[in-house]
Amino acid sequence: MRINKRLDKAMYDFICTFEYSANFPPTIDFDQIEYGKELEKCVEDNFDYTIEKYGTHPPKNLGRPDVILD
Numbered sequence: 001m002r003i004n005k006r007l008d009k010a011m012y013d014f015i016c017t018f019e020y021s022a023n024f025p026p027t028i029d030f031d032q033i034e035y036g037k038e039l040e041k042c043v044e045d046n047f048d049y050t051i052e053k054y055g056t057h058p059p060k061n062l063g064r065p066d067v068i069l070d
Contacts, residue, residue, distance in 0.1 A: 007036035014039045017046065023054040 003011075015021055022042070025035055042049050050056040 004032045004036070007032045007039070010036040010039035010043070013043045017043045018048055018058070020056075020059055022048065022050040023056040025054060 011021070022039060024030065038049065038053075048056060048058070051058070
């Protein structure tokens with residue numbers, strides 16, 4: 001499966017913003033366009049929604065986030 005251009009750019013922007021890579025959805029045939037939109041939203045909001053949704057673990061050396069949800 002090839003990665004579409006929108007997802008490729010969204011992944012690049014995500015990595016540049018958060019300095020780590022987000023986990024992928026658990027199924028191999030996930031909707032790339034929808035996942036790309038989710039990554040774009042993370043970058044726009046400057047908040048990693050993939051932590052809760054896909055179990056992304058940011059590197060420990062990054063410290064605590066600026067925004068903490070309670």
